[in-house]
Amino acid sequence: MDFEINTKGKKLFLVLSTITLFLMMIITTLLWWFISPRLHEINEILANLALNALRIFYLMLICGTVLVYLTSYTGKNFLILRFFIRVFIRILYPVTFLLGRIFRFSKEQIRESFVHVNNSFIKSLKKKFKPSELLILLPHCLQNTECEIRITIDINKCINCGKCNIGSLAEIADKYKIPIAIATGGTLARKIIIENKPKFIIAVACDRDLVEGMHEVFPIPVYGVLNERPYGPCVNTKVNVANIELALKKILV
Ligand code: SF4
Numbered sequence: 001m002d003f004e005i006n007t008k009g010k011k012l013f014l015v016l017s018t019i020t021l022f023l024m025m026i027i028t029t030l031l032w033w034f035i036s037p038r039l040h041e042i043n044e045i046l047a048n049l050a051l052n053a054l055r056i057f058y059l060m061l062i063c064g065t066v067l068v069y070l071t072s073y074t075g076k077n078f079l080i081l082r083f084f085i086r087v088f089i090r091i092l093y094p095v096t097f098l099l100g101r102i103f104r105f106s107k108e109q110i111r112e113s114f115v116h117v118n119n120s121f122i123k124s125l126k127k128k129f130k131p132s133e134l135l136i137l138l139p140h141c142l143q144n145t146e147c148e149i150r151i152t153i154d155i156n157k158c159i160n161c162g163k164c165n166i167g168s169l170a171e172i173a174d175k176y177k178i179p180i181a182i183a184t185g186g187t188l189a190r191k192i193i194i195e196n197k198p199k200f201i202i203a204v205a206c207d208r209d210l211v212e213g214m215h216e217v218f219p220i221p222v223y224g225v226l227n228e229r230p231y232g233p234c235v236n237t238k239v240n241v242a243n244i245e246l247a248l249k250k251i252l253v
Pocket of ligand 1: 143144147149151158159160161163164166167168
């Protein structure tokens with residue numbers, strides 16, 4: 001699998017998450033320094049156990065960082081990558097986000113960079129899927145605001161008038177026989193995913209919705225495509241349809 005898009009801005013999140021990891025190590029070392037004399041007084045075995053747990057924790061953090069970098073920059077798939085992606089998404093993301101905000105990066109910058117990092121993980125999976133195992137999930141804001149067709153119920157009602165990207169995306173989904181749906185919010189997106197049971201999702205959305213969605217559906221791999229917002233958020237957004245088709249060609253068996 002070799003995607004051409006959405007992995008170039010990963011540097012910010014990678015640097016922030018590395019700083020986060022080192023800060024976590026410094027903080028836990030300081031904690032250990034403070035509590036270890038008390039632990040030794042209480043019980044020698046307990047103190048040794050705590051020290052070994054700390055060593056394992058450090059080792060995991062270091063291995064995790066090295067693997068994340070290797071995966072992002074070499075595109076190689078490592079056997080234990082899944083575990084570290086889990087740690088990365090569940091534990092490291094919120095702390096890194098907080099650190100990024102302290103360093104005065106905008107929420108948008110941090111989230112977008114995280115989407116790029118996520119996509120580099122997805123690239124390294126190197127798995128192919130049948131069309132029925134995929135799902136293309138689109139945001140409602142892609143639809144032109146002047147369009148009165150209720151495509152959220154059935155996207156096939158779109159007559160492909162060319163005023164927005166929905167028509168071309170529906171055409172691609174039909175061409176490759178891939179399920180496609182439009183979600184007006186998180187609840188509907190969840191319902192669509194439960195009904196379709198996809199093994200791989202290509203999701204188009206803004207940075208906030210993409211990151212939230214990736215967290216929610218984990219461990220289902222999500223290839224995130226950030227939408228363009230020439231008229232501001234949530235209105236007549238756009239997406240590069242050719243890049244989505246390119247990604248599809250790489251994923252499909
Ligand atoms: S392409 Fe489809 S959804 Fe978009 S404006 Fe035209 S008919 Fe409506």
